[in-house]
Amino acid sequence: MGNREALLAGAKTCLLEKGFDRTSARDIATTAGVSLAAIGYHFGSRENLLFQALFAILDEWGDLSGRVLVPPDAPGLTPAQAYERMWDELLAQARAQPKMWLASMELFMQAQRQPDLLPHLTDGIRQGRSGVTAILTSTPEPDVPERSVRTLGMIQLALMSGVIMQMMADPEHPPTGADVIAGLRALSEITRHLPG
Template identity: 35%
Template sequence: MGHREDLLEGAKRCLLEKGFARTTARDIVKESGTNLASIGYHYGSKDALLAEAYVALIEPMGTAFEAAADSGGIAAGGLERFRDGWANIIRTMPQSRAIWMMSLEVITQGERLAGIRDLLAKAQVEGRRGLTAMFTGIDEDALPQDMVESEGRLYTTLLNGLMVQWLFDEASATDAEQLTEGLRRVMERVSDSP
C-alpha cells in the first residue's frame, strides 16, 4: 500500500475510535505511519480525507443491503419488500453502531464540521439513489431522477429517524413490522379519502 491508501485506512480506524471532532491530523499520521504533508498532497485537507474515509466505511453497508435483496432476501414487491428491506437494515445496526454514531455526530455538530458536512451532503444523493434502487428493485442507473428525489428522500428520512431511535434505545426502537404496519395504515387511510 502507498501513502494514500495508508492514510485512508488510518483515518477509518481513527473515525471508528474517536469520531470526526476528536480525530486530529496527527492521530491519522500516527495511525497510518505516514507524515503530515501526505494528507495535503493526497487529499487536500484532513476534512476531505475524513469524509472519504467515512464514505468508505458506509459503502459496505449499502452492499450488504443489496446482497440481501439480490439473494431473494427482499420479496418481490409492495409491503413485503418494504418490510424485508427495513429488516435487513435493522439487522446491520449492531455491527454498524460506530458508523451510525459518526452520522449523528455530523448531524449534531455540523457547524463545527462544515467542510466534512458539505462533502457528505453531496454523498447523500448517492445514498438516496441506492436506497431507492433497493426498495424498488430498479437498477440505480435506470432510476428516474424524480423517483430518487421523492422516494429516495422518504427512505433517507425514515433511515435517519430509525438510526436516532436505535442509537438512543435499541429496545424501544421501531422494528420492520411496526414500520410496515404504519405505512399500510397510512396507505389505507389515504386510499379511503374522498
C-alpha cells in the same frame, strides 16, 4: 500499502473510534504508522484527510445497506413480507455496525459546517435515492423515473435514517420490520382520508 492508503485507513479507524472532532492529526499518523508530515504531503490537511475518510465510510455503508435492500430470494414471500424482512436485516446491520452509521451522520453534520462538503453530500444523497428506488422497484437505475426518485427514494432514505436514529437513541426498545410495516399502514390510512 503506501503511506496515502495507510493514512486513509488510519483516518477511517480513528473516525469510527473517536469521531471527527476528537481525532487529531497525531492520532491518524500513529494509527497509520507513518510520519505526521505525510498527512500534509498526501492530503494537504487533517480536515481533507478526514473528509475523504468520511466519504469512504459513507460509500461502505451505502454498499452494505444496498446489499440488505436487495429483495431476499425467498419464494412465497408477499411484497410486504419481503419488505419487512428487508427492514429486519437493515436494522440488524445497523446494530452490528453502529460506528459506521454514526460516521455517516457525522458527515451530514460536518457538511453543515463546511460548505465545500455539501455538494459532495448532496450528490451522495441523490445517488442513494436513485439506488434505493431502483432496488425497491426492481428497475435498472438508469430507467428509474425522476419522480419516483424524488418520492419513493426520498421517503425510503428518510425512513432508514429516522428509524435507525431512533433505534440508536433507544436501544432497549429497538424497532422491528413489523413495526415499520404497521406504521406505514397507519400512515397510509391517515393519508387516505386527506383532502385532494
